[in-house]
Amino acid sequence: MELVKITQLSQELGLSSRTLRYYEQAGLIESVRPENEKYRFYAPEAVERLKQIIILRKLQIPIKDILSIYQSQDMGVIVETFVNRIKAIEEEVIALSELKRIVNEFLQTMIRNGIKQISVLPLLYEEMDKQLKNVEKSNPVTYEQLSDVSERLEKPVDVRIVELKPMRVLSSLHKESGISEVEGFWDWLIQKGIPAVKPGQHMLFEYQDDTYQTIVIRTIPESFVNDGPYMDDIFHGGLFAVGSVYLDDDMNTAFRGMIRYFDGNAYYEVDYMHDGRLRHEPLVESIISPDAQREKVELFLPVKSRVPNAALYVPNRRVEDISPTEIxxxxxxxxxxxxxxxxxxxxxxxxxxxxxxxxxxxxxxxDKRLLSTGVEVRIPFRVDIEFRVDEASSRFAHGSDEGSIRFLHGNHTYGINMENNSESGLSKQAISFNQPVFGDYFVFPQLGRIHPDEYNCVTWIIGEKHLAVIINGETRYCGVDFPYMTTDLRIQPAYPVILGSNGNGKRYFRKVRVSQLKHAFKPKIKGGELAMFTKQSNNLLPNIHPLITMHYGENYWFNGCARYVMECLGEPDYDYWFFSGLTGDSLAQVYARDRFRGDGATDYQVGSGEKGRFIEGVFAACGYASTFVPQKDVRSNPDMYLQTLMAYIDKGKPVIRYFYEWGVFVGYEDYGKTLLYLMADKPEPERIPFDKVFASPERFGAESNEWTDLLGFGWCFVGEKKNEPDLGIIYRNVIMDMPRLLTIQTKEFCFGAEAFRSWADEIENGRFEGMKPEAFDDWAMYKIYVCNLATNGSCRRFLERALEKNPDMTFIAEIIQQYKQLAVLWNGSDGQTRHQGDCLESLGGGFNVTLEALTHIEKRKAIANKIRECAGCMSRVTEILNEHRSYFNP
Structure with missing residues (x-):
């Protein structure tokens, strides 16, 4: 095979070596470097491909489209690429034709009106419209048309992304007056002997403030003693988009072009603050101009990375027949x-x-109780674990991942033997993981199986080229072309590797090794489309974090949403546990007689009576006005409520949404075309296209709007603070309301002791008799009530605060003991009860419930009796409250 040296190829094809390196970095071609050679060489097939690429580039086909052509090898892709190019040319021809017509109309109007001076050109607009309207089939020229055509013909701005580091700076702002004195500041720098800087060193910038005064800043060392009249400050740096412009061009047009560049950009967006201002004023820096007679500068626009979106990338694929050694x-x-x-x-x-x-x-x-290795690694990395799972100790089957072995890296989980079930036939024994960077979830059933009661070895390789799982020396899964592999892994932070699992089963670790893999240097990703800039296009609240900690008592999502809103409003006392008591979620057991109604008391009360009144009452108790807008009202006027939502985000306020589950809108992109939505324990918001915001999630099916409106779905806008209620009185009022809360009964549902009794009666009376396994929805029909029981054991946090705020209510201590007893009845939290097999979990009626247990006469009777004991605790709580009614009617 005859190889061609890079210098020879560059000369023959008229391509620079820099261009050849760029094509290689983009993945279009490959080179080889023979042993003892300092130059790269290309094989004949690479040369032929280069000739093809040259032709495609002459046709102005973008690099990303050429890459798609070679990746797919599909004639359909080639045809689509050429059709798109033809359409782009047609659009440019149409725009040029319109401009030609406008120029001609201007010329003819000037001739007809005897215009001889350029100063009267603006007066032509009115005269042209008057005359052209009298001409049959004419198209009057307006300033708006001219602007539109001009914008369409404007060449794209060449933009790159840079990161400026934090630095100390001197500014031309005078310490006493606060006025910028550019000339005096420049003279002072020279007098102090502060050396001049070369263009493009990121050491000397200009910008304009809100009053349009020009301010100059110059970097200085941390040790510099500022004894002069001018202010010094800290420039916080960050990501900036950079574009070049000649000073004799229109700088404002170039700046607007840079902003338009990021409208629809898949990776970066303009960095606005909540009041609509930029994170930092646009900076201007002098650079060396290629034209000695024209001064050139660079504009710096503050930008930020968008939330990663895997849908924008080529889908990953699985590789078969690859050995562990090759990986x-x-x-x-x-x-x-x-x-x-x-x-x-x-x-x-x-x-x-x-x-x-x-x-x-x-x-x-x-699954939140973990073991950290204490070793931090960045992507790409490798984890090797030698472990044993004790099958005998896993008999209670807590959670869906009993028997799993997994680890966390940042917010992402990687596990084997996942998604199991107490019904062995339903266990998936899966490999599952979150894709690095993007976080989307992958499950591969049956690939994660292990040998119980003996040692296994698993190797996870989260690599630059492969994402692979090797179990006991066998490649169980190997994937390539994941979107994270194309990103710049240099900017990804290091996280510790943390071991985990779920349930009561014992795990034994004999060896754990954490390795940092090598990774190559990659350039930053660039790209995007242009659109008209008219207003702030995006915003995101600054305090993004999970709303709740799942499986650690914080299982009611509305309370996490309410806490988050209060946090944004600067109300630290109104936390999760406060709202869990105020809503009654952690105080009242619930049971639905007709259909699944949600997770707790909040969902039941929102879905009955006047829609939204309950939620508005919750915030009214905190002193805030609020408006709950039913979903049907939002759906009937979506544009108005979208604008209201964006206005709230711009003011730093999230908006609560109830749609099957509770969450909060925390931001928007592309002028509201995409909403950023935070739910549960998710560390980052998910994207919801606004045109899909009313579509039912796939797991719930395509429900009709008429049916979903009955559930009380809607948006909640929390407004201004109206009063400052006493925190102790709020807690007191909740305790005073408990007798009512714990005795709520309707045809559809009930709370408190009656909820436990109704639950037990339906089990014992054969609700599940004759039910087929495929019809048994274990969560909605049963486990939700176990979760309700288990979670409400945490209500003591609210009750203890209530007692602290109201020490005269000593009887609260007795109530706390009854709720603690509920935890014992559920899972034997005292240790002895579990050992004796006398709790709901050990009876097979907890999270480990099976349809067989609920249909077996003796088993379901034992389960029902244990649930009735829980009813006894709730009855005792009501009795204690009634015994102290003097506190309620002083």
């Missing part, structure tokens, strides 16, 4: 560290001890 060789290790088993760091108090054989014995109980 490891393609993803070499930079460094690795073995973790001593006695140096794992417990998180949230899991069971963890070192056995006499040097193993780490670990029980998760819940």
């Amino acid at each position: 490891e060789e393609a993803n070499p290790v930079l460094w690795g560290r073995d973790i001593p088993m006695d140096q794992l760091l417990p998180i949230l108090n899991p069971h963890y001890r070192l056995t006499e054989w040097g193993e780490a014995e670990y029980i998760a109980f819940i």
Whole structure:
């Protein structure tokens, strides 16, 4: 095979070596470097491809489209690319034709009116319209038309992204007057002997403030002693878009072009603050001009990265017949560290001890109780775990991932033997993971199976070229072309690797090794489309974080949403536990007699009676006005409510949404075409196209709007604060209302002791008798009430605060003991009850429930009796409250 040297190829094809390197970085061609050669060479097939690329570039086909052509090898893609190019040319021809017509109309009007001076040109608009309207089939020329055509013909702005580092700066603002004195500041710099800077060094900038005065800033060392008359400050840096412009061109047009560049850009957006201003005023820096007679500058526009969106990338694919050795060789290790088993760091108090054989014995109980390795790595990385799962200790099957082995890296989870079920036939034994950077979830059933009661080895390679799982020396899954592999991994932070699982089963770790993989240098991603800039196009609240901590008591989503709103409004006392009591969610057991109604008391009360009145009452108790708008009203006037939502976001206020589940709108993009929506324990908001905001999630099916309106769905806007209520009185009022809350009964549902009794009666009376497995929705029909029971054991946090705020209500301590007893009845939290097999979980009526248990006469009777014991605790709570009615009617 005859190879061609890069210098020869560059000369023959008229391409610079820099262009050839760019094509190689983009993935269009490949080169080889023979041993003992300092130059790169190209094979004949690479040369032929280069000739094809040259032709495509002459046709002005973009690089990304050429890349798609070669990746797909599909004639349909080639045809589509050429058709799109023809359409683009046609649009430019149409725009040029319109401009030609406008120029001609101007010329003819000038001739008819004897115009001889340019100063009267603006007066032509009115005269042209008058005359042209009298001409049959004429198209009057307006200033708006001229602007539109001019904008369409304007060449795209060449923009790049840079990151300016934080730095200390001197400014031309005078310390006493606050006025910018540019000339005096420049003279002072020279007098102080502060050296001049070369163009383009990011050390000397200009900008304009709100009063349009020009301000000059100059970087200075941290050690500089500022004894002069001019202010010094800290420039916080950050991401900026940079575009070049000659000073004799229209700088304002160039600046607006840069803003339009990011309207619809898939990766970056203009960085606005909530009041519509930019994060920092646009900066101007002098650079060396290629034209000695024309001065050139660079404009710096503050930008930020968009929330990653995997849908914008080529879909990943699975690779078959690849060996572990091939994967490891393609993803070499930079460094690795073995973790001593006695140096794992417990998180949230899991069971963890070192056995006499040097193993780490670990029980998760819940998936938030973890073991940190303490070792931080960046993507790409590798994790090797040698482990054993004790099958005998997993009999209660807490959660859906009993028997899983997983680890966390940042907000993402990687696991094997996942998505299992107490019904063995329904267990998936899956490999599951969140894609790095993007976070979308992948599940591969049956690929994550392991050998119970014996040691297994799993290797996860989160690589630049492969995402692979190797179990016991066998490649179980290997994927390539994941979107994260195309991003700039240099900017991704390092996170610790944290081991985890779920349930009561014992796990034994014998060896854990964390390795940092090598990764290559990659350029920043650029791209986007142009659109007219008319107003602020995007905004995102600054305090983005999970609304709740799932499986750690914070299971009612509305309370997390309400807490988040109050946090944004600067109300730290109104936290999750406050709202869990105020709504009654953590105080009242619920039971639906007709259909699934949601997770707790809030969902039941919102879906009955006057829609939204309950939610408005919750915020009224906190002193705030609020408006709950039913979904049908939002749907009937979507544009108005979209504008209202964006106005709230611009003021720093989230908007609560109830649609099957509770969440908050925390931002918008592309002028509201896309809404950013935060739910539950998600660390980042998800994107919802506004035209899909009323569509039912796939898991709920395509429900009609008439039916969903009955559920009380809607948006809640929390307004201004009207009064400052006493926090102790709010807690007192909740306690005073408990007798009513715990005795609510309707045809459709009931609360408190009656909820437990109705639940038990329906089980024992054969509600599930004859039901087929495919008809058994274990969560909506049963487990939701177990979750309600388990979660309400955390209400003591609210009750303890109520007692602290109202020490005269000593009887609250007795109520707390009854709620603690509920936890014992559920899962034997006292230890002894579980050991005796006398709790709901050990009876098979907890989260580990099966349809077989609910249809077996003796088993369901035992389950029902245990639930009735819970009813006894609730009845006792009501009795205690009634015994102290003097507190309610002083």
